[in-house]
Structure formats: structure tokens, C-alpha cells
Amino acid sequence: MQGPLSAWLVKHGLVHRSLGFDYQGIETLQIKSEDWHSIAVILYVYGYNYLRSQCAYDVAPGGLLASVYHLTRIESGIDQPEEVCIKVYVPRKNPRIPSIFWVWKSADFQERESYDMLGISYENHPRLKRILMPESWIGWPLRKDYIAPNFYEIQDAY
């Protein structure tokens, strides 16, 4: 089922796929990685001026990685703001997504954190380096197939 934003994008001929609504009724769209930068600018012009949260997660072990963006419009004193959730799926072997730092600056630290934890590299990000882990760390901790180095647990024999 399509929401209003999805219908507007179809009217303007922009390639996307609608993923329905999430639990609270927020419209979710899937955008391809190559189109993401242009659609981000279009959404900014449409009125979504606040990147609320940028997150990334692992869809399935051995599967794709997803980068999720929550956008909303901030104005003084409104009730029920419009919100939309955009997902960009990338393959695990070569995860590259255009950075939207130049559209919404609040993606600065958040994209660095997604890079640090899952290895999705954002092109054209001004300083894409590890932010929470030490800079010489190897591996992407939040992937489901990550093995923590030197981690042993004592197990009781049954």
C-alpha cells in the first residue's frame, strides 16, 4: 500500500519502492543507493528539513546491510509532524552509499558511527573515520558475523 509521499514520488517519476508502514504508521520507502543523493536533495526541497536519526543494521547474516534515515519537518508549534523513513540496502561485499552530510549536517557523526560499527562507507563524507572504536581496530563490531577477538568464556560442563 502506498502513502502520500510515495504517490508524490511516483508522480514525478522517481524510482523507489514503498515498503508500507511501520508499527506507528510512519511511511517507509526503499531507495537505491545510486539515486539516494538526488532523492535526498529532492526531499530537502520538499520540506523535510530535519534528519532525526540515521542508523544502520544488518538484515541477515550473510545478507544485505541496511542504512535507515528518519526525516521529519520541524516548524514552530505544529502538532503531528510529517515523518518518513528511508531505507537504503547495500550488499555486504562492497557497501557504499553516497553521504548526505552536505544536505543535512546532522549526518556527520551518525554516518561515522554506521561506518565504524557496520562498515558501510559513505562517499563524499568529509572525515569518515572510526568514531567510537579505536582507529586501529579491525572488523565491524555490529555485524552479526563479527567475532570479538580474544574473547573467551568459561563454560561449565553439563
Place this chain on the structure above:
Amino acid sequence: MIVNMGPHHPSMHGVLRLIVTLDGEDVIDCEPILGYLHRGMEKIAENRTIIQYLPYVTRWDYLATMFTEAITVNGPEQLGNIQVPKRASYIRVIMLELSRIASHLLWLGPFMADIGAQTPFFYIFREREFIYDLFEAATERVEGVGVVDVKEVINWGLSGPMLRASGIQWDLRKVDNYECYEEFHWEVQWQKEGDSLARYLVRIGEMVESIKIIQQALEGLPGGPYENLEIRCFDREKEPEWNEFEYRFISKKSSPSFELPKQELYVRIEAPKGELGIFIIGDQNGFPWRWKIHPPGFINLQILPQLVKRMKLADIMTILGSIDIIMGEVDR
């Protein structure tokens, strides 16, 4: 018996090491060992002009800073026979005496604490605040420092008091209507200027509003149960029977756990520091598939390099304090 009272003390005297010779409880001799905070101020002074040296002098006696600056200035004046105008002299005297009061107040607190009375330690800071206000009016510390424009604030994704201090009336308690905030009468605190003073005023105003909300909530507290006993959403794993292989006779019974449906959701709340959010993706068991924390301090910290450009070094602490971050949530 020779005892070492090491460099760190429970009270605020700084780093001083004492080697004390004791005979039972009587003290025979005491040898102080200094030098733990030696920074080479005198050697540095030989290579700086007076104006360049002034920031160093405040670091000698850091509780009565005006005196150190006064003596740094008096020395060359008297050496060069420079006349000081009367008005300047009066102003200096006012600042110096205020600084003397501040220093004595800050002596009084730890002195009482050393003797055993802990409470005056806190009261002296309250008295010192009045003096700080006067110093601030003379040196203009908080106003106009760290100004953020409205469009910049939205673009950088800031939230909480930083957003409201730049002129946008956006408070998630009013916008999202969660919990039962719409039943109370309260106002969103906001200011227009966007500098540190505006953020300070927003936070003080929010404290007053919180008191109003608490009073209204206490008056209108409804009766009824406080647990929702109808929810039955337990974890799918069955407990093993008593004669199965997996049954544990000795360890404790695991409590029933809540099963998260296979949905995703972004919940948010107006924390004091900004918008705190959780993005949960549930799997059909008790553990979430992804639990992403959106901390306000992490997001608000992004704007720091832009705010401190073209400000003085001492303003960095003012700006950092007005952004109000706490490293626990920034780093997680």
C-alpha cells in the same frame, strides 16, 4: 615512625606531600615536599611581554585571580613610573575586594570540611555565585557566546534546549503527545537569540515548568491498577518438564520474558539534553535484532567545532557547558 601523607588530599589544598615523623600520636617533625605542580612560570616569564604573560598569572592562585593580575600590572607600572588614573584605581580596588571575599569564602568551605562540618562547603558556593555574577557583568562571559542560527540548528539536527534557545518552539512533549502531558497546563520555554545565555534561560525556565507539571500531576493522580495484568506475550520457549534431560534442578527459574513482535519502531522522548530515541527492530523472541540508541549528546556535540571558531580559548568551556553533554550517552 615515619608516615607519608601523599600528594592527594581529601580536601582541596592541592598536591602537597608531607613526610611526618610520629611518636605514637605526637608529631615530632614534618617535612613538606613540593613541586608537584611546578610549571616553570618564572622561566616562561623571561620570554614573554607583560600582556602575553597575563593568562599565565591567573593560574598561580586560581581562586583569587584578580590579585595575580593586579600584581602583574603593578610591577611594571611602578618600575616605569606610570600614573594610574583615579577611576581605574577605584575600579581595581572594587574588583580586588570582591575577589578577596570570594577567596576567603572558598577557604572557609574546605576549612570547615576539614574540621568536620560538611554543609558550609555548599553554602559558600552559593555566596560565591553572587560574586561570579558581578564578574560576569564586567567581563561579559555568557551572553553572545556560541551563537547558533535557526537554519543551522535544524540542519545540524540538534534537539532539546539547543533547538528551543534559537527560536523554534519544538518540544516533543507537546508535539508527540506521549504519556499524558496534554492534560497539564504548561508552556514550552523558548528564546530567540541562540547564544549560551539563551540556553541557560531555557533550562532554568524548564525547571520551573517541571515543578508546575509535578504539582498538577500530584493533584490529579487517578486511582485504579498500576499494572496491566491482561498482557500475555510470553517468550515462545517452553519450560522443560521435570523428567526431561534439560531440566535444571538447582538453578533458579527464569522469569517469563516479553516477546518482541517482528516490527520496527522509532520511539522518542524529550530528555533534558534533547531528543532521546530508540530504534528497535524486533525479532520473534525476547531479544531485539537491532537496538539503536539516538543520544542527544552525540548529536548536539557535532556542532562544537563550528561554534568555537573565532571564539577565545576560555569560551570553549562556556560553550561546551551550554551544550550540556554527558559522555556516558555520547560514547555508549
